[in-house]
Amino acid sequence: MRLSNIRKLVSDDEAVSPVIGVILMVAITVILAAVIGTFVLGLGDDVTDSTAPTADFDFESETNSEGEVTEVTVTHAGGDTISESELSAAGSAVEADGDNLFDGEGTEGDVTAGTDDSIGGDGNVDLDTDADDGSTVQVVWNADGADSSQTLATYELPAEAGEE
Numbered sequence: 001m002r003l004s005n006i007r008k009l010v011s012d013d014e015a016v017s018p019v020i021g022v023i024l025m026v027a028i029t030v031i032l033a034a035v036i037g038t039f040v041l042g043l044g045d046d047v048t049d050s051t052a053p054t055a056d057f058d059f060e061s062e063t064n065s066e067g068e069v070t071e072v073t074v075t076h077a078g079g080d081t082i083s084e085s086e087l088s089a090a091g092s093a094v095e096a097d098g099d100n101l102f103d104g105e106g107t108e109g110d111v112t113a114g115t116d117d118s119i120g121g122d123g124n125v126d127l128d129t130d131a132d133d134g135s136t137v138q139v140v141w142n143a144d145g146a147d148s149s150q151t152l153a154t155y156e157l158p159a160e161a162g163e164e
Helices: 002-011 016-041 043-049
Strands: 055-063 069-079 087-090 116-120 136-142 149-156
Touching (some): 055 149, 069 136
Antiparallel strands (some): 055 069, 069 116, 087 136, 136 149
16 A cells, blocks of 8 residues: 555646746746846946956065165056056055055056056155055055945065164
8 A cells, every 4th residue: 555655646746837837937027126126226337337457566665774665666567557547555654545656757647567656765655654564555446436446456565664
């Protein structure tokens, strides 16, 4: 008797098709609602407008006779061309966060591979002369017309910085 009950249970497939159909209809409804909601609310526009560029930056520091860092040269080493108005300096070794990098002569509005600027020295961004070991300089990208930003590169001052 038991064997016949098991065969009946395995071969009984009533109500399987309607359950699968209901699950598929609910899934399609949820997907359509999400797509329509994204277009109606305009959420897709914000995502595509503020995609950070991909770029590499090299850093080189100069020290005085006492071993203190007096200038950091930032060079765009490769990657996307970026508008100079979108790049700023930040970090614990920068005197005032938000000062524009690459705002000097020769950039003509765009920062491309090989373009460089100085933090400290003759550059338009001041280096904090009291910066301690491990202080950082960051290249920050700020999206034009949007409230998004991203750190593209970070440089840690060498151990000689700030030592007396």
